[in-house]
Amino acid sequence: MDTKVDQPGEVVIVDSDVSTRESLMDTLHAEGFLVRGFGSAEEFLKFADEKRVICVILEAYLPGLDGLQLQQLIKAKWPAVSVMFVAEVANIPMSVRAMKGGAIEFLTKPCQKDCVVSALHSAAERCKRTRLIEAELYLLRDRYARLTPRERVIFPLVAAGVANWKVGLQLGISEMTVKVHRGNVMRKMNAESLAALILMGFKLQLPIRTRSVPQAAQSSTPSPSSNRSCAASV
Template sequence: MSERSNSQRGGSKAETSANAIVFVVEDDVSMRRSLTNLFQSVGLDVVAFGSAREMLQSTLPDVVSCLVLDVRLPGLSGLEFQTELAKSSIHIPIIFITGHGDIPMSVRAMKGGAVDFLTKPFRDQELLDAVIAATERDRKRRQDEKTVANLKSLFETLSPREQAVMKLVATGLMNKQIAAELGLAEITVKIYRGHVMKKMRARSLADLIRMTEALGIRANRPEQT
């Protein structure tokens, strides 16, 4: 069962349209409740679960968020859950909390990319600081991902030939070389190249090159010394 608790308090404070969500996975009911209260008290939205399975089964909203995760859980453990999320390429930043942890656990968690690993008892402020760091990390990741996703969708509007031309342009070949490479007339390359610039909304070649960098496009041609 999940508890969705939004902090809708009158309007004394301007609600950000996309408020950060803190997910909590913690089997201990009283602990779960107190975490929920803590986060709500500072104006964060909270969605709490009693197990990893419950969270995996729910549909996660696509907003800035982080996960406060108890290491010791019934069913899937916190560390296994972390691995599971990574496999599903769900990149939510994780803050572990635990009452009975050990060093190898914490090291594994941190190697796995966790933001923090707190041992009970901890001060509220410690956890809040970690949550702020985690949501900030998520915000940045989402920003970067969005930029790349936008570029990718532009790139996909290109016809196969246009994509091929773009790749070869990015490697620095001249139009006539591209034409030879693809078995085309130079004029055709010029025209496709024009299409590429328009469709990618590149204002300059420099622009386009940087786009290919962001997209990880690299034509595998040997370079002559």
């Protein structure tokens, strides 16, 4: 079965051993991956293009900045990029630290091709999903930034299911004004329904700013349903 990738991302190999690095690069090229090699962490950090990289294969014992230190930098700067470790000798404490840090594999040299390729396919899928989520969140944040201060206050209240008249009572504005702001929020956020707006609120991690309406105010301020009941009884 042909397992070559259709639209390969870039795999980066950071290994001070030239022969190991070039051998692995040739193997991955044959599998359809775009591959770049670097001899040190510092060289990688200077030239790597995060937008193309799906996985970084790190030699555990790099000179200078070592593999574990570089892993932490990659995780902090490029969360969509996976990390795989290779080492001449299996070191249990280091492998445990690497896996706890999010590494997808810790392999000993010479690496088995099937293990590396399988891990890279998984890394490619993970990277694609993560970057789609990041792109969607970036778009939502851009739309949210276009809301007025008042609309940003109303958004989480609406997302929390607070009725328009209660929002108006809480903010000291009329129900009609709330409806206008609510419509603006829906339009600017490009939300086709209230359910879609609620989902956007969760993705943006908006605070649910509901406050209980004072009991006296609730009893003295009729809701739309109570108005209809009164009208029906007249």
